[in-house]
Each structure stands twice: as structure tokens, then as C-alpha cells.
Amino acid sequence: MLLIVGRIGKPHGIRGEVTVEVRTxxxxxxxxxxxxxxxxxGATPSSRPRDTGPAAPPAGPPSGAPAAGAASPQPATDTGVPFRVPAELTVEAARWHQGRLLVAFDGVFDRDVAEALRGTLLAVDSADVAPPEDPEEFHDHQLVGLAVVTxxxxxxxxxxxxDHAPASDLLVLRRPEGRTALIPFVKAIVPKVDLAGGRVVVDPPAGLLDL
Structure with a gap:
């Protein structure tokens, strides 16, 4: 089972660093x-266009009309082959900057390739994730799918x-009718997590589930 740990955002600077929306x-x-x-x-061609600057209008269609079958340009490697998002990315360096995580990946050296990675989800195999040492702590994948009962x-x-918010983690509750509600994952509101029983016991204050 793959666990999502982040999502690549916009490039930062010109040397290939990207912002990452942390989900761990x-x-x-x-x-x-x-x-x-x-x-x-993984390994799918990037569909994001590269900013190639102004170009002379092609002959044929009137100015402003798209040519039939024209495709958006894509970032290319040094050999001219269109960049493809690899199945795996290796972290070269990571740092925090103004509350955001900035990550440099091996082989991502410029802004064009960093832009092509935007929106890519980053994941790890759950088999490689050790259980928390504290019995009161849980990994996301242990909680997702559990029944929520009062x-x-x-x-x-x-x-x-x-959701990992600055103040506290939030359980995103999916109601039977399809809407969602946010429950702060704190002891006062979530007094019990029963992994063996497949449930989370909550004691929400009045009105919390209606927000």
C-alpha cells in the first residue's frame, strides 16, 4: 500500500528546488x-507547457488561431527528449523556508523540469514505515478507513x-451523505482509537460537525 507523504508545488528559484505540500x-x-x-x-509525460517566450506566428492560420493538432511544448532533457516524470525521485536536500518545505531532487537541475513536476504526488510503501513507538501515536494510513463513532x-x-494543520492534526470525517467534517485529533475530542476494532471514538462538542 502506498502512503502519500507530499505533493510537489511550484518551483523555487532557478536551480530546480520545489515547494512540497507536506502530508506526513x-x-x-x-x-x-x-x-x-x-x-x-509515475513515468507519465508532463502536460505542463514550457515558457518558450515569444515566437514568430506560423504561416497558414490567421494570427491568433491555433494550428490543427498543435501540442503544447514540454520541458526537454539535454538530449532533446521530452521530460517524463520518473517513477521514483531521490531527495538530494530539503530545508524549511518561511514555513514551507523546499526540496531538491537528484537530476532536477532547472526551473523548467521543476515546473514539470508540479502536482506530482509523493509516496512511500507502508511496509517501509515502522509503527510509532508511542502507543498514543498513529500513522495516517492506520487511521484512514476506520469507522467514526460517538x-x-x-x-x-x-x-x-x-490533515496536518499547524494547531493540531485533523481527522477528515466522511459522512454517509457524502459531506465532510473536520475533527481535531486531540484527546479531549478523540478519547479512543481502537485499531483492532476498526473504529475511532469521538466526543465532539455541540456544533462541531456542522461547521
Whole structure:
């Protein structure tokens, strides 16, 4: 099972660094130099256009009309082959800058290639993730899919994902009717996580699930 640990955002600077939207509570481990991350989707051609600057209008169609079958230009490697997002990316370096994680990957040396990676999801195999030492701590994948019930046993839905907010982690509750609600993952509101029973017990204050 692949676990999403981040999503590549916009390039930073001209040397290939990218911003990463962190989706793990262990970014220092997941993005340590030498860490190998799977990509989703992997090895697919980039569809993002490269800024090639102004060009002379082609002969044929009137100015401003697209040529039939024309495709957007794509970043290319040194050999001129269109860049393809690899199935894996290796972290060369990572640092925090103004609250954002900046990552440099091996082989990504310029802004064009960094731009082609934008939107790529980064993942690790759950088999490579050791369980937390603290019994009160949990990895995201352990919680996703668990039933969410009240202290009275009423089923509210299931955990769709975990959002890592600055103040606290948030359980994203998917309700049976399809809408979602956010539940702060703190002891006062989530008194029990029963992995063996496949459920999370919550005691939400009045109105929390209606926000």
C-alpha cells in the first residue's frame, strides 16, 4: 500500500528546488537526503507547457488561431527528449523556508523540469514505515478507513484522510451523505482509537460537525 507523504508545488528559484505540500507528520524522515519517494502518477509525460517566450506566428492560420493538432511544448532533457516524470525521485536536500518545505531532487537541475513536476504526488510503501513507538501515536494510513463513532455508539461515518494543520492534526470525517467534517485529533475530542476494532471514538462538542 502506498502512503502519500507530499505533493510537489511550484518551483523555487532557478536551480530546480520545489515547494512540497507536506502530508506526513514526519517530514524530517520522509524527506531526508537519500530518501527515495515513489511518484503518482509515475513515468507519465508532463502536460505542463514550457515558457518558450515569444515566437514568430506560423504561416497558414490567421494570427491568433491555433494550428490543427498543435501540442503544447514540454520541458526537454539535454538530449532533446521530452521530460517524463520518473517513477521514483531521490531527495538530494530539503530545508524549511518561511514555513514551507523546499526540496531538491537528484537530476532536477532547472526551473523548467521543476515546473514539470508540479502536482506530482509523493509516496512511500507502508511496509517501509515502522509503527510509532508511542502507543498514543498513529500513522495516517492506520487511521484512514476506520469507522467514526460517538461515545454512545452512533456511527458518524469514516476517516477519509488526515490533515496536518499547524494547531493540531485533523481527522477528515466522511459522512454517509457524502459531506465532510473536520475533527481535531486531540484527546479531549478523540478519547479512543481502537485499531483492532476498526473504529475511532469521538466526543465532539455541540456544533462541531456542522461547521
Amino acid at each position: 507528520d514526519e517530514p524530517e524522515t520522509r524527506f531526508a537526503p537519500g530518501a527515495v519517494l515513489r511518484t503518482e502518477p 461515545t454512545d455508539g452512533e456511527r458518524l461515518g469514516e476517516v477519509a484522510r488526515i
